[in-house]
Amino acid sequence: MAAQLIVHNGSCLCGAVSFRLEGKPLFSLFCHCTRCQRADGAVFVATMHFSSAAFSWTYNGEDVKPLVEDMGDLTLYRCEKCRSCAATRMGPVDSNDNWAIRGSHLERDEQGKIIDFESVKPTCHIFYDTRIVDIADDLPKWEGFANRSKRLD
Ligand SMILES: [Zn+2]
Ligand SMILES: [Zn+2]
Numbered sequence: 001m002a003a004q005l006i007v008h009n010g011s012c013l014c015g016a017v018s019f020r021l022e023g024k025p026l027f028s029l030f031c032h033c034t035r036c037q038r039a040d041g042a043v044f045v046a047t048m049h050f051s052s053a054a055f056s057w058t059y060n061g062e063d064v065k066p067l068v069e070d071m072g073d074l075t076l077y078r079c080e081k082c083r084s085c086a087a088t089r090m091g092p093v094d095s096n097d098n099w100a101i102r103g104s105h106l107e108r109d110e111q112g113k114i115i116d117f118e119s120v121k122p123t124c125h126i127f128y129d130t131r132i133v134d135i136a137d138d139l140p141k142w143e144g145f146a147n148r149s150k151r152l153d
Contacts, residue, residue, distance in 0.1 A: 005022060005023065006022070006023055006024060006116065006119050007020060007021065007022055008020070008021040008106050008107065008115070008116065008119075008120060009021075009058065009106070009107040010086075010087075010101055010105040010106045010107060011059075011086065011105060011107075012078075012079035012081075012082055012084045012085075012086040012105065013079070013082040013084040014079060014081050014082035014084075016059060016063065016064040016079055016080070016081045016082065017057070017059050017064060017066050017077070017079040017080075017081075017086045018057070018058045018059040018086075019055060019056065019057050019058055019059075019086065019087055019101070020055075020056050020057075020058045021048075021050050021054055021055055021101065022050075022053075022054045023050075023054050024119050024120070025048040025049055025050055025120055026049045026050060026051060026098060027048075027049050027123070027146075028046070028047070028048040028049070028103070028120050028121060028122045028123060029046075029047055029122045029123060029124050029125065029126050029146065030044050030045070030046055030047075030122045030124070030125045030126070030135070030139070031044060031045050031046075031047050031125075031126050031127055032044040032125060032126065032127045032128050032129075032130055032131040032132070033126070033127035033130060034127075034130050036127075037130075037132065039076075039085065040085070040102070043131075043132045043133050044125075044131065044132070044133070044135075045102050045103075045104070046102060046103030046104065046122050047100050047101070047102060047103070047122075048100065048101055048102075048103055048120050048122075049090070049098045049099070049100050050098060050099050050100075050101070051098055051099075052096050052097065052098065052099065054099075055087070055099040055101075064079065064080045064081050065080055066078060066079060066080065066086060066087075067079070067080055067083075068093060070092060070093050072092065073090075073091070073092075074088055074089060074090050074091065074100075075088065075089040075091065075092060075093050075095075076088050077089070084105075085102070086101075086105065087099050087100070087101050087105075088100045088101070103120065103122070106120065122139070123139060123140075124139050124140040124141070124142060124146050125139055125140070125141040125142065126142050126144065126145055126146050127142070127143075127144055127145075128141040128142060128143060128152050128153070129143040129144070129152065140153070141153040
């Protein structure tokens with residue numbers, strides 16, 4: 001019997017723009033970079049990367065379209081209604097690069113917990129050098145990008 005495909009659904013704050021993810025993320029991490037902090041108004045964010053084949057939009061595109069913000073090296077897709085960033089493409093608008101989504105946008109159960117969190121759980125902290133808060137867990141902590149910067153803890 002074939003193993004059941006892992007599927008996660010996610011959406012923006014208001015739910016108008018939604019997406020579906022197939023399989024496990026390519027990687028999943030906590031990002032403490034100043035860009036994520038400023039973009040989300042967050043101390044740090046849980047970011048999960050998926051291949052373009054694993055990602056698809058699932059909302060009714062006639063009701064609301066995502067606003068596309070081309071930032072050169074990445075493209076933000078914000079919901080036209082609530083303006084929250086539903087997903088990020090790790091390249092210019094027309095690229096075929098990975099998608100990055102925030103763990104905070106994934107579908108929750110009745111207790112408010114991310115459904116099947118184990119399959120998308122972050123495995124390290126990156127840009128820990130610009131953290132706002134110290135994190136006391138056992139995950140590796142990198143100064144910048146994982147495996148490409150100094151490991152701090
Ligand atoms: Zn929205
Ligand atoms: Zn970041």
